[in-house]
Amino acid sequence: xxxxxxxxxxxxxxxxxxxxxxxxxxxxxxxxxxxxxxxxxxxxxxxxxxxxxxxxxxxxxxxxxxxxxxxxxxxxxxxxxxxxxxxxxxxxxxxxxxxxxxxxxxxxxxxxxxxxxxxxxxxxxxxxxxxxxxxxxxxxxxxxxxxxxxxxxxxxxxxxxxxxxxxxxxxxxxxxxxxxxxxxxxxxxxxxxxxxxxxxxxxxxxxxxxxxxxxxxxxxxxxxxxxxxxxxxxxxxxxxxxxxxxxxxxxxxxxxxxxxxxxxxxxxxxxxxxxxxxxxxxxxxxxxxxxxxxxxxxxxxxxxxxxxxxxxx
Numbered sequence: 272x273x274x275x276x277x278x279x280x281x282x283x284x285x286x287x288x289x290x291x292x293x294x295x296x297x298x299x300x301x302x303x304x305x306x307x308x309x310x311x312x313x314x315x316x317x318x319x320x321x322x323x324x325x326x327x328x329x330x331x332x333x334x335x336x337x338x339x340x341x342x343x344x345x346x347x348x349x350x351x352x353x354x355x356x357x358x359x360x361x362x363x364x365x366x367x368x369x370x371x372x373x374x375x376x377x378x379x380x381x382x383x384x385x386x387x388x389x390x391x392x393x394x395x396x397x398x399x400x401x402x403x404x405x406x407x408x409x410x411x412x413x414x415x416x417x418x419x420x421x422x423x424x425x426x427x428x429x430x431x432x433x434x435x436x437x438x439x440x441x442x443x444x445x446x447x448x449x450x451x452x453x454x455x456x457x458x459x460x461x462x463x464x465x466x467x468x469x470x471x472x473x474x475x476x477x478x479x480x481x482x483x484x485x486x487x488x489x490x491x492x493x494x495x496x497x498x499x500x501x502x503x504x505x506x507x508x509x510x511x512x513x514x515x516x517x518x519x520x521x522x523x524x525x526x527x528x529x530x531x532x533x534x535x536x537x538x539x540x541x542x543x544x545x546x547x548x549x550x551x552x553x554x555x556x557x558x559x560x561x562x563x564x565x566x567x568x569x570x571x572x573x574x575x576x577x578x579x580x581x582x583x584x
Contacts, residue, residue, distance in 0.1 A: 280439040283368050284361045287352060287448045288543070299356045305555050306349045312558030313338035316568070323571040329407040330396070333389045334561060336416050340385060341554035344378040347371060348449040348550045355448070368450040369435060375449065376427035379549065380477050384419035386519055387481035387488075391415075393512045394488035398495045426477055433469060437461040447543055449550075454542070485519055514561045521553055521560075 290298050316338040320326045348371065355361055363371070395406050430452060440460040447454050452470075456463045492512065525548040562568050 280365060280441075280443045282362045282364050283443045283445050283450065285351075285355055285363055285448060285450070286361065286444060286446045287355055288547075290356075295356055299353060302349065302356075302551065303353055305551050306345055306353070309345045309349075309551070309555040309558075310342055312562075313342045313554065315572075316558050316561060319568060319571045319575060323574065326567060326571055329392050329412045330389070331567075332412055333385060333392060333416065336419075337382065337385045337389070338558065340378050340381045341557055343374070344382060345550050345554045347374045347378060348546070352448045363450065368445075368455070369431060371450045372434060372452050372455065373427050373431040375550075376430055376452065377423050380423035380426050381419050382522070383478060383481050384422060385416075386515070386522060387484040388415045388419060389515050390485040390488040390519070393515055394491055397492045397512070422477070426473060429469060429473065430466070433466045437463065437466070447546070449546070451542060451546065482523065489516070514565050517560045518553075518557055521556060522549075525549065525553065 288298070317335050320331045320335045351363065351371070392407060396403050399406060434452065434455060437456075437459040438461045439455075439458055442458050445451070445454050445458070456466055489512070525545060562572065
């Protein structure tokens with residue numbers, strides 16, 4: 272099925288962020304710096320985990336995939352946004368727009384599922400430490416990661432196939448800095464009731480179930496600590512779960528702050544703010560959170576630049 276046959280629109284126009292012309296250079300430099308920080312920071316995390324044998328554990332295996340997902344998530348939207356800001360060429364082809372929707376959904380869903388997988392890993396480490404190596408065996412870890420990618424690709428493919436089946440008659444102006452699924456549905460001149468139903472059911476499930484898993488995991492961790500309260504136990508929980516819990520709060524806190532807090536902004540403004548948080552801010556902060564709050568990562572980082580200390584043991 273050819274994409275061109277589904278719509279009379281051959282390209283879309285991305286209006287981008289509502290930035291004044293005189294401020295465009297400043298914001299370009301700001302977002303470029305944030306994107307480069309995201310890429311370098313997350314790639315450094317992946318490199319450290321790859322090189323240091325002490326980090327070859329389930330927790331850091333999941334973290335390396337989360338870092339890869341963060342880089343990919345930002346790369347789907349930010350380079351195109353920067354290009355449009357620099358060249359003032361707002362156009363994006365129809366296939367390019369559809370592809371951007373697909374990969375945005377894939378990496379967003381993988382990010383969400385990996386946070387749930389990492390919460391389960393922390394639950395096993397705290398509540399079942401003696402059986403950790405048995406429960407979190409290598410085959411299960413690989414299955415959880417592959418399953419996250421398969422579910423995400425399938426979910427994104429479903430939304431994308433339904434989107435390709437729609438027609439776009441005349442209006443091709445997207446008031447966003449990337450091709451957002453919700454905005455494209457509003458632009459379509461076809462009946463989008465099926466798309467809305469799938470978003471409400473399948474799309475909501477990919478958020479509700481992982482979030483429920485995270486809450487249950489940390490609820491069990493909290494109950495385990497309360498049963499035998501001790502300073503050592505609380506310290507262990509914070510050292511083991513602090514980084515992941517910070518990332519979870521940042522990820523889901525953005526959703527609550529943007530979509531549930533009262534605001535005079537319209538829904539498109541909220542969607543744009545949320546998208547900036549997901550694709551620019553959160554992926555940039557994650558490496559710092561895991562580096563500053565994680566002793567093993569900081570130790571591996573120091574060993575990486577100390578030639579007198581053997582890096583891998």
